[in-house]
Amino acid sequence: MADNWVDTVAGEFRHWADRRATDDEARAPVDAEGVRLLLDLAREELDLSGPGALTPPLLRELLLEVFPESVVVAADEAPAVVDAVRLLLAFLRDTGAADAASAAALEAELDRLVPEFTEVVAAADTSERQAAAELVTGMMLAEGVPVDDREAVDRWVRDFEALPEEERYARTERYLRDIEERVVPPVRLAPGPELAAAAQAGGLAAEVRALAGWTGDGRAVDEHGELPAADALAAVEALALPVPRRSESVRVQADLPELDRLWWAAVDAEVIVVEDAGAGPGPALPLLEGEGDAEAVLDAWLRVFDGVAVPEHDPEGGLDAVRLVQNELTGVLIHLYEQEEPSAADELAAVLIEHVTEAYESADARELAAAVREALALELDDLVRWGVARSAGEAGAGYALTPLGVWGVRELLLADGFAAPVVGDLAAAPAAELVAGLTWHRQDTADEEIDGWLAGRDAKAAAGDLLEVMGTGGPGARNLAAAVLQRVGPEAADVVREAAERRPVRPYALLWLDRLAEPQDGGERGALDRDDYLWLFVDTVAGMLETADPGEAVAAALADAPAGADLSGMVQEMWRSDHPDAAEVLRALGDHHPDRLIAKAARTAAYKARSVRAPS
Structure with missing residues (x-):
């Protein structure tokens, strides 16, 4: 039968149903579209060559596997689906597409399937509804919709449903890709009291405490809430604060970048309070001095860390390498967070340079790369001094986050919407x-x-x-x-x-x-017998194809194959497997297997798998 047999059969079914309704006006309405959908699934997912090729095993597969995976219906719609199937079988019997014995066998199989099909649809309905609710909620949150505002939620849903289907699909796909990109590897966290002790003893808390203590009973600040140049220099000297980034002449606080970043982090965290043209110790200072429970101490430290890792008070002027790297520091921290082993300084610099040269315009890429490398080295020194990172091996040989750094970066990731x-x-x-x-x-x-x-x-x-x-x-x-x-x-x-x-x-x-x-x-x-082993191999590769590039999936499958496995023979038999993904796996092997003869055999087998339905 031609490839468009579904169109032909669907048209014949409509005429048959219309004549049937005319003969008996009391008959229930016919779900012609539902029948058309079932025929489409049978052709596309079961490789059915025509309605007469439907068998009881294929009907079972259609209703218990293909339909629940392909179609989302409510649990109370299961009887309507069964009615549509029953009507389709009646059509096959009446039109001679199925002989009496075959039609009787199909109807008997349908009767046996009804309870199981109802359970499968109900289970799929529950999980689909939950998944759909989570997806919609996530999309709304990502777009800034307050999910506790019923009116805002209803408005978003109406607007979304009014979009063309293609646009809804594309928008959902973009969100799902973004979600996948915003998942970081799992980490182990140290106990809270241990982290709090590390926070209090670390260099970041020490520097902020010292700065707050230096303000004493109050220090004058300018209209921007910053220290005058003379006081800024005095603070640096009193704190013995390293300032390798300082400008040649200090006219404002921002000419001492290390102090400026620390100052604003302390102010934002309320370790220092600026009011009435003066600055002094704030209410969060006692927490960094040991008062309060572990949770409160960590909360105070995190606010300071957030201030230095994600600075919001960028001084006026061009974006030089120092400020550029500070703006990209969170990317460096995420890179360290995701690594199993310490990252070499050169590796960190190479990743950062590649990013900034793509994201920022520069007349001299080589000069920019050198400046970024130098600025990153200073940032790494800061992270180590603050207790956020540690240097592994010889100086600059590698860097890794400390347990406190892991906790702090994870908190920043969570606040930014990452799954961590x-x-x-x-x-x-x-x-x-x-x-x-x-x-x-x-x-x-x-x-x-x-x-x-x-x-x-x-x-x-x-x-x-x-x-x-x-x-x-x-x-x-x-x-x-x-x-x-x-x-x-x-x-x-x-x-x-x-x-x-x-x-x-x-x-x-x-x-x-x-x-x-x-x-x-x-x-x-x-x-395992041969069929089981073939099915298992196909299933394994199909699973890899869900999350990996086909070339990577094939390489991994070959690496995991038992020594001496007859892959050439397997490929030639694999098209007979009843696994629904056999053709896709064979196509991947045909495109990416390093042995040209096996690849050719896989391509041939893929064609057979697509053309001929393996026996159930």
Whole structure:
């Protein structure tokens, strides 16, 4: 049948339904569009060549897997979907597209599917509604809509729904990409009292305390709330404050950049108060001197750190390298936050230089790079002196955040709308949240998170929850859930063995039984057969393709393949796999496998996978 068979069949169905309604005016309205949607899904997702090719196994796959993944419907709409399917089957019987025996088998299968389909739709409805609510709320917050203002929320929703579908989709995609970019790796946090002690003992608090103490009973300030030049110089001398950035002549406070930044950070944090043309110690000073609990001390320190890391009082004049690097300091801090190992000064400078040369115009890029490198070195010295960073190895060999620096940068990230998870946050989470959260973890923190999650659960219950995620989630979720399942003990053997009857879970369950189950548990050492192994390989690569570039996904899959694996033979057989992503995986292998013969075989197999539906 031609590629447009859905158009033809949908038209024939409408005529059939119209004649049927004319014969019996009491008949319920026909959902022709719903039937058209089902036909489209059958053609596109099941590679159905025509309505007569529909079989009971394909009907099961269409309703329990394809439809819930592709269509969002409310739970109370499930009966209407079933009615549409039932009407479609009646059409196939009446028009001869399906013979009487085939139509009867399809109708019997539909009757068996109704309870399970209703449950699947209800579960999808709950999760979809929650996900949609979270998405809409996030988009509104990102656009500055106060979500506690009912009128503002309703207005945003009306405006959004009035947009063309393409624009709504594009706007949502932009938001989701931005969200993905605003997630940083999980970190471990030191205990609050330890952090508070570090904050009080650190150089940043010491310098601010000294500056506030120097103001004594009050110091005169100008109309801008700054110290006169003579007093600014006196403060620098009294504090023994390093001022390598100072101007040759000091006419205003800003000519001493180190003091100026410290001054305004102290004022913003209320460690120093400026009022009535005078300045003196503020109400936050006692907190940095040891008064108050750990939370209050950290809050006071964070306000000072925010002031020096994100300066808002930029002096007038051009953007020289010193101010440019200060403006970009948060980027340096985020880079340090995201690294597993200390970052060399040259590495930090190279990343920053690449960014500023793209973001700022300069007549002499080489001169700008040299100035940025020098200014960054001064910033790193400050961070070390303040107790925010530490120098690792020889001088300048590498820099890493201190535990206080990690805490402080994370607080700044959270305030700026980043998702900044902490190791241990997922210990009490449901299995689905654990699996979703593990996406952002490195191997070491993932292992720690998994251990914490398993420690609080019975092995059978943990396995059951993980298997549920594997049965309902996509390849990526299945891969991660299977990795967690491998850490579950042999007490869960009965639960895993039972799950081995379900296709999406079967290969992983058999692999678990083969590796972990004890011989006395019944002897089911579940070695994978060829079909299972092919399905597992496709599922693994498909999971990688969800988050990685196809070339990277293929490289990772090849690196993880067992030694001696016959990949050439696998590729030639893979198109027969009933995995829905077989064609996509073969296409990725065809485009990126380093062996030209295997790549060619993969491209050929991908064509077969797209053209012929593998038997269920």
